[in-house]
Amino acid sequence: MSAHSIDTNAIIDGMAGRTANKTAGLIGIVGIVLGVVGFALGLLVFKEPSWTWGAYIAGLVFILGIAQGGVIFSVIMTATHARWGRPLKRIAETFGLFLPFGYLALIVLLVVGLKVYPWHPQTWSPNGAVDLAPHSGLAIDTKAMWLDPTFFMLRQLVAVGFLFILDFFYLRGSFGPDLIMAGARLKSKDASWKAPGWWSLLGYKEGADQAAAIASGKKMQGALFPLIGLFYAVVFSLIAFDLVMSLAPWWYSNMFGAWFFASSFWISMAALGITAVLTKRWLGINHLITPNVTLDLGKLILAFCMFWAYTLFAQILPIWYANMPEETDFLLIRMTLGEWSWMSKTVAVMCFVMPFTVLVSRGIKKMEAPFVLILSVILMGVFMERTLLVMPSIWFEHTFPIVLFLCVSLPIFAGFVGGFVLLVSRVLAKVPPIPVSDPELGAHPWDVHVHAYEGDVLPASK
Amino acid sequence: MLGNRPATYAETNRDILRVLFKPSPLFILAWLVSVGCLVFGAYHWYRQIFWGLGTDGMNQASFWGTFIVTFVFWVGIGHAGTLISAILFLVRSKWRTGVYRASEAMTVFAVMTALLFPMLHLGRVWQVYWFFPYPNQRQLWVNFKSPLMWDVFAISTYFTVSAVFFFIGLIPDLAIVRDHNTGLIAKVYNVLALGWRGTNRQWRHFMAAYGFFAAFATPLVLSVHSVVSWDFAMATTAGWHSTLFPPYFVAGAIFSGCAMVITLLMPMSYFFGWKKYVNMWHYDALAKMCLLTSAILTYSYATEYFIGWYSQNPYEWEIFQWRATGELAWAFWLMIFCNCIAPLPLYFKKLRHNHIFLFIVTILINVGMWFERFNIVVSSTAHSFDPSMWRAYNPSFNEYAILIGSAGWFFFLFLSFSKTFPSVAMMEIKEMVAPPVRGGHHE
Numbered sequence: 001m002s003a004h005s006i007d008t009n010a011i012i013d014g015m016a017g018r019t020a021n022k023t024a025g026l027i028g029i030v031g032i033v034l035g036v037v038g039f040a041l042g043l044l045v046f047k048e049p050s051w052t053w054g055a056y057i058a059g060l061v062f063i064l065g066i067a068q069g070g071v072i073f074s075v076i077m078t079a080t081h082a083r084w085g086r087p088l089k090r091i092a093e094t095f096g097l098f099l100p101f102g103y104l105a106l107i108v109l110l111v112v113g114l115k116v117y118p119w120h121p122q123t124w125s126p127n128g129a130v131d132l133a134p135h136s137g138l139a140i141d142t143k144a145m146w147l148d149p150t151f152f153m154l155r156q157l158v159a160v161g162f163l164f165i166l167d168f169f170y171l172r173g174s175f176g177p178d179l180i181m182a183g184a185r186l187k188s189k190d191a192s193w194k195a196p197g198w199w200s201l202l203g204y205k206e207g208a209d210q211a212a213a214i215a216s217g218k219k220m221q222g223a224l225f226p227l228i229g230l231f232y233a234v235v236f237s238l239i240a241f242d243l244v245m246s247l248a249p250w251w252y253s254n255m256f257g258a259w260f261f262a263s264s265f266w267i268s269m270a271a272l273g274i275t276a277v278l279t280k281r282w283l284g285i286n287h288l289i290t291p292n293v294t295l296d297l298g299k300l301i302l303a304f305c306m307f308w309a310y311t312l313f314a315q316i317l318p319i320w321y322a323n324m325p326e327e328t329d330f331l332l333i334r335m336t337l338g339e340w341s342w343m344s345k346t347v348a349v350m351c352f353v354m355p356f357t358v359l360v361s362r363g364i365k366k367m368e369a370p371f372v373l374i375l376s377v378i379l380m381g382v383f384m385e386r387t388l389l390v391m392p393s394i395w396f397e398h399t400f401p402i403v404l405f406l407c408v409s410l411p412i413f414a415g416f417v418g419g420f421v422l423l424v425s426r427v428l429a430k431v432p433p434i435p436v437s438d439p440e441l442g443a444h445p446w447d448v449h450v451h452a453y454e455g456d457v458l459p460a461s462k
Numbered sequence: 463m464l465g466n467r468p469a470t471y472a473e474t475n476r477d478i479l480r481v482l483f484k485p486s487p488l489f490i491l492a493w494l495v496s497v498g499c500l501v502f503g504a505y506h507w508y509r510q511i512f513w514g515l516g517t518d519g520m521n522q523a524s525f526w527g528t529f530i531v532t533f534v535f536w537v538g539i540g541h542a543g544t545l546i547s548a549i550l551f552l553v554r555s556k557w558r559t560g561v562y563r564a565s566e567a568m569t570v571f572a573v574m575t576a577l578l579f580p581m582l583h584l585g586r587v588w589q590v591y592w593f594f595p596y597p598n599q600r601q602l603w604v605n606f607k608s609p610l611m612w613d614v615f616a617i618s619t620y621f622t623v624s625a626v627f628f629f630i631g632l633i634p635d636l637a638i639v640r641d642h643n644t645g646l647i648a649k650v651y652n653v654l655a656l657g658w659r660g661t662n663r664q665w666r667h668f669m670a671a672y673g674f675f676a677a678f679a680t681p682l683v684l685s686v687h688s689v690v691s692w693d694f695a696m697a698t699t700a701g702w703h704s705t706l707f708p709p710y711f712v713a714g715a716i717f718s719g720c721a722m723v724i725t726l727l728m729p730m731s732y733f734f735g736w737k738k739y740v741n742m743w744h745y746d747a748l749a750k751m752c753l754l755t756s757a758i759l760t761y762s763y764a765t766e767y768f769i770g771w772y773s774q775n776p777y778e779w780e781i782f783q784w785r786a787t788g789e790l791a792w793a794f795w796l797m798i799f800c801n802c803i804a805p806l807p808l809y810f811k812k813l814r815h816n817h818i819f820l821f822i823v824t825i826l827i828n829v830g831m832w833f834e835r836f837n838i839v840v841s842s843t844a845h846s847f848d849p850s851m852w853r854a855y856n857p858s859f860n861e862y863a864i865l866i867g868s869a870g871w872f873f874f875l876f877l878s879f880s881k882t883f884p885s886v887a888m889m890e891i892k893e894m895v896a897p898p899v900r901g902g903h904h905e
């Protein structure tokens with residue numbers, strides 16, 4: 001066995017009798033139903049297309065970030081040859097399998113909901129379409145071209161689609177050899193065993209040569225990880241600039257893209273921590289997701305928590321200091337107006353103050369319940385942060401619509417999360433829960449043994 | 463890839479201590495060249511003090527010339543050392559072992575070099591104490607609202623912590639140097655080693671202190687160059703006012719710092735015969751860091767241009783166009799070539815493992831990073847809002863001489879260090895070697 005001190009055969013054998021997790025299935029279905037109901041309520045009962053599609057954007061960018069962040073976690077493991085997080089790699093990769101559904105949701109937004117953008121000529125905004133003409137005769141007219149609906153739609157579909165295709169081939173490179181290995185083992189133990197049909201999409205071929213599959217999978221991952229890292233930054237910046245920042249078409253911050261893709265990866269790690277802790281017994285990997293693994297993951301999440309705060313502060317400070325009207329209005333609305341200001345404070349507490357205070361503790365990162373709880377706080381905090389980025393740009397009333405938030409925003413968010421939970425739990429039930437063919441699975445030999453060398457011998461004690 | 467590891471503790475001591483104290487003719491030549499550059503720069507600083515800032519090329523529009531460019535450059539170089547020693551220590555990265563001591567030394571000396579430049583730029587250097595806040599008869603107080611003042615605190619904090627961290631890491635190795643010497647030299651090293659005996663209790667305290675300082679230094683790596691970037695980003699000047707500057711400056715600093723570590727360590731390893739300790743394993747990891755940070759810089763340059771274009775702000779777009787097409791366009795394209803294009807071949811392992819190619823790329827990177835700061839500092843002031851204030855900026859001979867002098871000062875310190883203290887951390891190298899055992903058996 002390639003993996004050092006891990007019995008991968010036992011892990012594969014554990015797949016045989018595994019059935020779908022009923023709790024996860026229930027959460028998923030309830031979430032999806034809530035999402036559909038909330039969406040219908042927003043459009044048909046409250047008749048607020050702006051708010052409804054705004055909530056859809058907030059939920060979509062949130063869930064896309066988690067799904068893509070899972071692939072990035074795997075990419076980082078591949079790039080750095082890190083061993084501490086290998087037991088988490090497969091769970092993270094499973095997140096990436098939600099991306100095709102996220103892409104479908106993006107198509108729905110671009111085809112049906114684009115009028116939520118205030119720059120759209122037929123916008124639903126009560127104030128009509130925002131004038132994109134330059135404010136100065138010296139300026140060139142770029143916004144009208146960049147924010148043209150057709151161009152907007154096409155570049156999103158092409159850019160996001162391209163990244164997801166890269167992800168797909170990368171994931172095949174990781175899943176494929178494991179599925180071949182698992183298939184061969186399960187078939188050898190039970191001749192009547194049959195692989196699920198969708199395994200072939202992930203690179204499974206019955207009877208394929210395992211060594212060749214491992215070599216080609218490694219090659220595929222090695223070739224694609226730098227490209228995915230690069231395009232992740234570019235495409236998620238584009239998502240941030242287009243889907244979120246352009247809701248306020250005259251505001252800009254060149255940190256916005258980097259802030260957005262870093263926080264997407266951050267929430268993906270939080271979701272990974274929750275999933276790993278909650279599913280490890282069901283998946284039979286309790287002995288691999290040790291407190292030391294959650295400790296290391298928790299440290300990384302803490303680091304990204306600080307990075308989130310750092311990049312947020314680095315955006316706010318120059319805008320506050322320079323005090324230029326074209327920059328300050330975006331912040332003033334969110335930080336000083338009515339309930340938005342309360343939401344800003346809540347986001348600061350949930351995304352920084354609480355996680356920082358709690359995750360500094362070494363012990364808590366090793367304790368399951370508090371760890372899951374604080375990661376859940378981070379996820380809710382970032383959902384509220386996404387809501388705060390989106391909604392004030394398209395909601396021009398002076399009061400915060402608490403009913404719409406509770407009846408539309410939260411259910412739509414639950415819908416995206418439910419779909420994600422359902423898919424991830426169904427997939428995890430049927431695939432090896434760790435990358436069983438990965439040569440870097442398990443502790444590094446350096447960390448296990450210290451061998452004595454000849455020739456450096458102290459005199460025997462008397 | 464580990465390279466040829468030393469087999470024993472004794473061999474490690476022998477290899478590292480062998481190069482101390484006895485300089486080769488080539489080393490003496492290098493040291494004399496650095497001292498010569500230092501004297502050359504010092505003389506031109508003296509000229510500047512005597513005749514005033516008129517000896518430099520700065521003018522009413524370009525009031526921040528090469529002094530601030532070089533200041534930011536050296537602060538940037540000072541980043542990689544703490545990154546390698548503190549952050550890689552915290553993430554338990556193994557390749558740092560062979561290179562972190564020299565990187566830390568580089569950090570401390572680079573920041574010492576950077577600290578000269580605010581004094582140089584001040585002109586009236588005897589008034590440098592005005593930087594610091596204290597009750598005084600002038601009834602004046604420093605302007606805490608100025609980002610330049612934040613810089614004073616950020617850099618002095620960074621320097622203090624880096625220097626203490628550097629010194630703490632040296633203690634066990636200083637004791638080894640002491641134990642291999644006699645007489646006055648041993649006494650001096652005994653004082654420097656703070657009486658280190660290597661007892662269990664001392665090691666326990668040492669490791670606790672080392673971990674603490676590593677954790678303490680880590681946020682400073684981010685903060686110091688972020689604060690330096692705010693010297694520019696806080697202003698409303700087109701091309702400077704950018705929210706992206708802090709992480710972009712930090713990435714650039716790590717980029718140039720890692721390149722400088724390779725530039726320094728490659729000849730050092732070659733001439734000192736330290737291939738067991740500093741080899742392709744380390745260069746490969748550092749080159750990958752350069753590749754990653756080069757990608758971050760390329761992303762940042764592209765984002766700045768995109769947002770400048772997207773914003774429809776005529777001043778922003780004008781400065782970005784001018785940088786690429788105006789009279790300083792050569793500096794801009796040199797920066798793009800050195801920082802974005804030249805590191806790309808490092809993607810290929812074969813080129814990454816070619817010593818000469820890698821060495822040349824690291825030098826190009828540092829040239830590019832100096833010109834990045836030149837582009838930022840000079841172009842925005844030379845081509846600001848009011849066309850009547852547009853002025854060409856040409857650094858004077860005096861400024862170039864001081865730039866050379868700063869390099870002389872840095873290399874003088876670094877070379878002197880390399881002959882006085884162990885430039886490879888013996889204590890950590892030994893962690894990768896089997897411990898000596900009594901009678902040939904573990905006890």
